[in-house]
Structures are given as structure tokens and as C-alpha cells.
Amino acid sequence: MIAGDDRTLLDAVRTGSTEAFGELYSRHRMAAHTMAKQVVGTHSDAEDLVAEAFVKILDVLRRGGGPDSAFRAYLLTTVRNLAMTLNNRDRRVLLAAELDGFYRPDNYVPFIDPAVLKQERELVAKAFARLPRRWRHVLWCMEVEEETTAEMSHRLGISRNSAAALVYRARKGFREAYSQVCAGEPTRRRLAAPGQLLAEVA
Incomplete structure (x- = not known):
């Protein structure tokens, strides 16, 4: 050994x-x-x-x-x-x-490794930071502040359909950025400081 x-x-x-x-x-x-x-x-x-x-x-x-x-x-x-x-x-x-x-017996406790949880938060933060500022703003309002599409459209001054399309694109972009981060692909956009914000919430 x-x-x-x-x-x-x-x-x-x-x-x-x-x-x-x-x-x-x-x-x-x-x-x-x-x-x-x-x-x-x-x-x-x-x-x-x-x-x-x-x-x-x-x-x-x-x-x-x-x-x-x-x-x-x-x-x-x-x-x-x-x-x-x-x-x-x-x-x-x-x-x-x-x-x-x-499988959900009363004594079942899911396994959560603290090291994996920490790494997951870091990956989320990096993926979030790759997004354009407008997409970050939309995701933050929808996922963290839990706004509705109607509230988002009012906030941005756009129609509900446009707001829904914007949210869709932002979520799709975030999934793609997350996949790139997990695969270790190089950053395609300059990292922005607000990326750390999502890690604190995740």
C-alpha cells in the first residue's frame, strides 16, 4: 500500500x-x-x-x-x-x-456526497457565467425570484409570447453551456462576475 x-x-x-x-x-x-x-x-x-x-x-x-x-x-x-x-x-x-x-421508504436517505455537491455548484456557476447578460437576467428572475412569464413580459416591456420565447432560449442556452462545462470545453464567451451568484443559490 x-x-x-x-x-x-x-x-x-x-x-x-x-x-x-x-x-x-x-x-x-x-x-x-x-x-x-x-x-x-x-x-x-x-x-x-x-x-x-x-x-x-x-x-x-x-x-x-x-x-x-x-x-x-x-x-x-x-x-x-x-x-x-x-x-x-x-x-x-x-x-x-x-x-x-x-423507492421512498421512511428511513431512506439519498446519498449526497458533499464534494460532488460543491463541484455541481461550481459547474452551474460556470455555465451561468457563460450566458449573455440578458439571458442571465431572465433566468435569475424566473428560477430564483420565481416570476411568471406575464411578470417577465411586463418587466421587459415585451409581449408574453416574446417573453416565453426568450425564456425558452435562455434555458436552452443554459443547458448547452452546462453540457460544455461538464465536458471541459473551452469558454466561448468572457466569464462575467455574476456567475458566482447562482452557485450560492443552487
Whole structure:
């Protein structure tokens, strides 16, 4: 067993240490499996998902990429993204939101990893910051202040149909920006300071 924190192990993996990666696997496999069980339908699918996530990360690390720290957050995000890919490909995956509708005993507490929650907020903030100012304003009013389309149209001095179309475009743009951030694509617009605001609300 190799001693040291995750950062030390990650550096060792990049220099070719399989033992260091084995230690990372031992430390974080159970957390990854817990996440996987929430986003796929069967135990075997969860095992496959975890294995694929570790293989993918090992390949990234050997090519000099991947995280410098916060390995668990990176791992769980990889598990989630692979599950989404499977779901889009063959519809065999049940996402966590869908599972909640089938399984809600009184003692059930959903697994929420603080590291993943923090990273999710950061991703949301980055995606929000990529949007044009007008779209950020619209999303903030609709999603945070919970205004109606009628209130939005009055605020902007436009028709309800125009306001509805604007809200649609802003939401679509935000989804696309979020996908780009998750995929690690470069920023297409200059980041704006208000992006941090959404992270505090999410």
C-alpha cells in the first residue's frame, strides 16, 4: 500500500505507478459504487459503470490529464456522466430522480456526497457565467425570484409570447453551456462576475 494523500497518489499514477492507482481504487470504490447504484437499474450495471469509470480515469491520468486533487469528486462526476451517456444511447439507465418515484421508504436517505455537491455548484456557476447578460437576467428572475412569464413580459416591456420565447432560449442556452462545462470545453464567451451568484443559490 502506498501512503500519502490523493494528490500524491495522482502524481504517482502519472509517472506510471499502478500501485498508486490501486490505492485510489481501494479508497474510493465504495463511494463510486454507491453513486452508481443510484443511477443505473441493476447491481451488475453498477459494477460495470464503476469499472468503466476507473478505466477511463486511468487512461486520462496516464495521458497527463485529470484532477490534481479532489479525486473522489472527479470520480463520481465521471460515473454520473457515463450513466447519462448510457441512458442517451439505449435508455437502459434509470437516473436518480426516476428511482425516487419507485423507492421512498421512511428511513431512506439519498446519498449526497458533499464534494460532488460543491463541484455541481461550481459547474452551474460556470455555465451561468457563460450566458449573455440578458439571458442571465431572465433566468435569475424566473428560477430564483420565481416570476411568471406575464411578470417577465411586463418587466421587459415585451409581449408574453416574446417573453416565453426568450425564456425558452435562455434555458436552452443554459443547458448547452452546462453540457460544455461538464465536458471541459473551452469558454466561448468572457466569464462575467455574476456567475458566482447562482452557485450560492443552487
